[in-house]
Amino acid sequence: MKNIEDYLGYHFKDPNLLKCALTHRSYAHEKNVEDNEVLEFLGDAVLELIIRDYLIKAYPYLTEGELSKLKAYLVAESTLANIARRIHLGEALLLGKGEMKNQGWDKDSILCDALEAILAAIYLDGGFKEAYNVLLGLYSPLIKKIRPDFNKDYKSILQERIQSTQKTLPRYKILRVIGPDHDPTFEAGLFIKNKMLGRGMGKSRKEAEQAAAKEALKNLK
Numbered sequence: 001m002k003n004i005e006d007y008l009g010y011h012f013k014d015p016n017l018l019k020c021a022l023t024h025r026s027y028a029h030e031k032n033v034e035d036n037e038v039l040e041f042l043g044d045a046v047l048e049l050i051i052r053d054y055l056i057k058a059y060p061y062l063t064e065g066e067l068s069k070l071k072a073y074l075v076a077e078s079t080l081a082n083i084a085r086r087i088h089l090g091e092a093l094l095l096g097k098g099e100m101k102n103q104g105w106d107k108d109s110i111l112c113d114a115l116e117a118i119l120a121a122i123y124l125d126g127g128f129k130e131a132y133n134v135l136l137g138l139y140s141p142l143i144k145k146i147r148p149d150f151n152k153d154y155k156s157i158l159q160e161r162i163q164s165t166q167k168t169l170p171r172y173k174i175l176r177v178i179g180p181d182h183d184p185t186f187e188a189g190l191f192i193k194n195k196m197l198g199r200g201m202g203k204s205r206k207e208a209e210q211a212a213a214k215e216a217l218k219n220l221k
Contacts, residue, residue, distance in 0.1 A: 001015065001018055001019065001022070001092060003088065003091075003092065004018065004022070004087065004088075004089065004092045004118075005018070007087035007088065008087065008118070008122070008134055008137075008138075009134060009137055010122055010126065010130060010134050012121070012122075012125050012126075013125055013126070014125055017039075017121040017124055017125050018118065018121055019094075020034055020035075020036055020039060020117075020121065021036050021039050021114065021117035021118045021120070021121040022036065022092050022093050022094050022114060022117075022118075023035050023036050023094045024036065024093060024094060024095050024096065024099060024104065024110060024114070025037060025096075026095055026096025026097075026098055026099040026104070027094040027095050027096045027099075029096060030096045030097065036113065036114060036117035037113075037117075039116075039117035039118075039120040039121055039124075040113045040114075040116045040117040040120070041120075042120035042123070042124075043115075043116030043117050043118070043119040043120035043121075043123070044116050046116075046119050046120055046123050046128075046131055047075055047116055047119055047135065048071075048075060050131065050132050050135050050136070051071055051074050051075055051135075052067075052071060053132075054136060055067050055070055055071055055074075058143075060217070060218050061154065061157055061158075061214065061217035061218065074139065074142070077108050077109060077112045078108055079142070080111070080112040080115050080116070081107075081108035081109075081111040081112050081115075083115060083138050083139070083142070084111035084112065084114065084115045085106075085111065086138075086141075087138070089111055089114055089115060089118075090105030090106055090110075090111060091105065093105050093110065093114055095110075119131055119134070119135060122134055153210060153213075154210050154211075154213035154214040154217060155170075155209060155210060155213045157213070157217060158170055158190075158213045158216055158217055158220075161217070161220065162192065168192060168193055170190055170191070170192050170197075170213070170216070171190070171191045171192070172188055172189070172190055172191075172209045172212065173188065173189050173191060174186055174187070174188055174189075174205060174208070175187045175188065175189045175199065183203075184203075185201055185202070185203060186201065186202055186203070186204065186205050186207070186208040187199060187200070187201050187208060188200055188201075188202070188205065188208035188209045188211070188212045189212060190209070190212040190213055190215075190216045192216075197215075197216040197219050197220065198212045198213065198214070198215030198216030198217075198218075198219060199211075199212050199215060200212035200213070200214065200215055
């Protein structure tokens with residue numbers, strides 16, 4: 001349990017919550033103790049809320065469909081099981097004799113349920129903010145890997161979005177240049193059919209146009 005707390009970066013005020021989260025029903029049946037299924041039920045909801053909240057803040061320019069695809073991958077059983085393996089969760093599980101023989105410590109379903117149960121235990125022990133921070137810490141390496149799937153630049157994303165609904169193309173205009181010649185700051189505006197949908201600042205024309213496109217995507221949403 002101590003090792004798991006170290007991997008999580010969270011130490012429980014009530015260690016019994018963590019112990020319950022690690023207790024598979026096979027062990028609970030043999031020892032007549034509480035298993036982690038109720039915690040897993042709660043953890044599933046906490047997980048969904050945190051991931052949805054993170055995604056809409058991290059990717060405000062994505063459509064609902066794109067967000068749903070990304071969310072589905074992040075909460076998939078195999079994804080959670082791999083996170084559990086990374087923190088050596090299987091080594092800490094309390095399993096019955098049958099599951100021990102069947103190598104239950106490495107089954108996706110058992111690892112996934114246990115990780116969700118741990119998330120619920122953190123939520124009950126320390127509150128939503130603690131659960132949020134721990135979960136994003138666990139997901140951090142994964143998020144960096146999957147971002148390229150949607151990591152097109154804002155100008156490209158905007159152009160694809162516009163062209164899917166109308167034939168016109170976005171037009172960029174430098175509205176002003178601020179500061180000395182050796183260190184200018186550009187302000188760009190993005191126009192569609194002579195209507196400005198976004199503006200942005202940057203140390204180069206390209207950076208300012210990207211910022212304007214990002215704002216325009218939010219406004220279009």
